[in-house]
Amino acid sequence: MQQEEAKKRILELRKQIQYHNQKYYVEDAPEIDDFEYDMLYRELQNLEAAFPQFVVPNSPTQKVGGAPLAQFSKVRHEVVMESLHDSFSHEELREFDRRVREAVGDVTYVVEPKFDGLSVSLEYRDGVFTRGSTRGDGTVGEDVTENLRTIRTIPKKLKEPVPFLEVRGEVYMSHESFFKLCAQQELAGEKPFKNPRNAAAGSLRQKDSRVTASRVLDIFVFNVQQISGDVLSSHEEALDYLKRLGFTVSPFYTACRTIDEAIREVERIGEMRGSLGYSIDGAVIKVNRFSQRQELGSTAKFPKWAEAFKYPPEEKETKLLRIEVNVGRTGVLTPTGVFEPVTLAGTTVSRATLHNQDFISEKDIRVGDVVKLRKAGEIIPEVVCVVSHADHAEPYRLPETCPSCGGPVIREEGESAVRCTNAACPAQLARHLIHFVSRDAMDIDNCGPAVLEQLIAQGLVHSPADLYHLTLPQLTRMERMGEKSAQNLLDGIARSRQNDLSRLLFAMGIPHIGQKAAKLLAARFGNMTNIFEATAADIAAIDGYGSIMAESVQEFFSLTATAELVAQLRDAGVNMESSLQVTDSRFAGKTFVLTGTLSHRTRTEATALIEQFGGKVTGSVSKKTSYVLAGEAAGSKLDKAQKLGVPVLTEADFEVLLQP
Structure with missing residues (x-):
């Protein structure tokens, strides 16, 4: 490759990798699988090695991970949380071994699984958990202490009062928890996480630690970063020590005296990965003795004493027998391929989502085709490509009528x-009800999916309005529903009648309208009657709305089924008014950022007041921010506000602004 051609390709690769780093590390929403990413990264490494004059400090090969999110306080890591250099062949592992032995002589390795989750640091003082943070870019991470406290497998107090200890671990979501979460998301009409790694990362980076707690995360601790009060000489000794303190460490790790032994252990772990209850994407070979690690040192990005082996994705061919179409809460038709069973990554696969018509058409998937399957992230089956078409196979099109109710289907422009x-479509009912009663919607306690399924099966509920007419005798006749449970459910339903209009709007499942957009809609129009009378232009004038959202709201409230549902809910005593309506426009056009702990009001209460007075609350500080409201222990947001010259309010200042 010529120099100019190489330079052009290097720039292209950096741009692609930086984009995918943002999607993977920061947004937890990857668009390509790990293997595709690894191949892009390896190509860039090879080109930079061949043309070192083009290596720059901000190249993805010289940096770790992604930048910390603005919504969390920053934590500077005293010991850099380094990444690992990847190998994809036994020859590369032998080259790693040659470099190590040339530098330090005889060596023992420890081989362990490479967990596929989110890397975190845990700090303990006198044996008590005091702070936890994400890796971030390796040098600066995010303070997620409160969210980490919700993980049961993280000891809050060690079995020995070590003066100071910092450990590194990998937060992950088990396959069982992941599948349960995806099922809940699909029932609620939400886009499910792509794989357990992104589910873990997205769950740990929640503003509300209660959400994190509900996701059932776990952790494996695999390294001592810093310690005072004890001296450790090897990795094996450190892992045994961590177990003694109460940490959950790698479930299996093996000491190996030769690289051949290490490679055999890498292969053994690879054969096991399909039978594990969690995701691994490789194995790690580490020099055991810490003195030798210190002698070997690190590059700008990787330790020279460790090497990761990445397993290639397993792909197999099978036959597509048929395509089944399911209907979700919002009426979306989702095609699922049913295949001749095939074993992939240790489990039998016979079904995989085909996503939508565009996906089917792009890959030209037809019933009877031989296709190639793999598991994205080693867990979610997906079609890679069509190997061959069956004789006389026709291109597949989704049905023109709903397979559940026979009603018409549409594809909106740009979707x-x-x-x-059909709002009365039976297939949508259960999913719609699950969303309607959920915490961010009407927040009806003791009304989970199992209860709703029974209510539907017994013909007691045909729409959300029917929930408000349930009686104690009806409920106590249901399975596993005693009088106390039934009364708790009725009490929860009764409380929900008083919810703000914004909750009801979100609960109704208006396409394109999330929780925040529902609040804006309620605040702008004040009551349900005004929303019915609003035009798309009126709605589009809301700050934060676009034409698609406005048209979606206007179309939803023009439906006869919507009018009937609202009438039934109103007759049942459900509140149709908003307390969020702007009663005073003193904060109109003003943007606030809240940081630190407020002592007189909760952040939720302060946010509601700001919105009530026409203001807006965002999560990050910029030159456009009007005020930063700083409570106790305010962190990086306060620092940034001072740097940008943004006015900073104390709680006392804020209370003065609230005075009539």
Whole structure:
């Protein structure tokens, strides 16, 4: 490759990798699988090695991970949380061994699984957990202490009062928890996480630690970063020590005296990965003795004493027998391929989502085709490509009528989804009800999916309005529903009648309208009657709305089914007014950022007041921020506000602004 051609390709690769780093590390929403990313990264490494004059400090090969999110306080790591250099062949592992032995002589390795999760640091003082943070870019991470406290497998107090200890671990979500979460997301009409790694990362980076707690995360601790009060000489000794303190460490790790032994252990772990209850994407070979690690040192990005072996994705061919179409809460038709069973990554696969019509058309998937399957992230089956078409196979098109109710389906301009337009579609009912009663919507306690399924099966509920007419005798006749449970459910339903209009709007499942957009809609129009009378232009004038959102709201409230549901809810005593309506425009056009702990009001209460007076609350500080409201222990947001010259309010200042 010529120099100019190499330079052009290097720039292209850096741009691609930086984009995918943002999607993976920061947004927890990857668009390509790990293997595709690894191949892009390896190509860039090879080109930079061949043309070192083009290596720059901000190249992805010279940096770790992604930048910390603005919504969390920053933590500077005293010991850099380094990444690992990847190998993809036994020859590369032998080259690693040659470099190590040339530098330090005879060596023992420890081989352990490479967990696929989110790397974190845990700090303990006198044996008590005091702070936890993400890796971030290796030097600066995010303070997620409160969210980490919700993970049961993280000891809050060690079995020995070590003066100071910092350990590194990998937060992960088990396959069982992941599948349960995806099922809940699908029932609620939400886009499920792509794989357990992103589910773990997204769950740990929640503003509300209660959400993190509900996701059932776990951790494996695999390294001592810093310690005072004890001296450790090897990795094996450190892992045994961590177990003694109460940490959950790698479930299996093996000492190996030769690289051949290490490679055999890498292969053994690879054969096991399909039977594990969690995701691994490789194995790690580490020099055991800490003195030798210190002698070997690190590059700008990787330790020279460790090497990761990445397993290639397993792919197999099978036959597509048929395509089944399911209908979700919002009426979206989702095609699922049913295949001749095939074993992938240790489990039998016979079904995989085909996403939508665009996905099917792009890959030209037809019933009877031989296709190639793999597991994205080693867990979610997906179609890679069509190997061959069956004789006389026709291109597949999604049905023109709903497979559940027979009603018409539409595909809106700019959308990939095909949607049933019948609000009374039976297939949508259960999913719609689950969303309606959820915490961020009407927040009805003791009304989970199992209860709702029974209510539907017994013909007691045909729409959300029917929930408000349930009686104690009806409920106590249901399975596993005693009088106390039934009364608790009725009490929860009764409380929900007083919810703000914004909750009801979100609960109704208006396409394109999330929780925040529902609040804006309620605040702008004040009551349900005004929303019915609003035009798309009126709605589009809301700060934060676009034409698609406005048209979606206007279309939803023009439906006869919507009018009937609202009438039934009103007759049942459900509140149709908003307390969020702007009663005073003193903060109109002003943007606030809240940071630190407020002693007189909760952040939720302060946010509601700001919105009530026409203001807006965002999560990050910029030159456009009007005020930063700083409580106790305010962190990086306060620092940034001072640097940008943004006015900073104390709680006392804020209370003065609230005075009539």
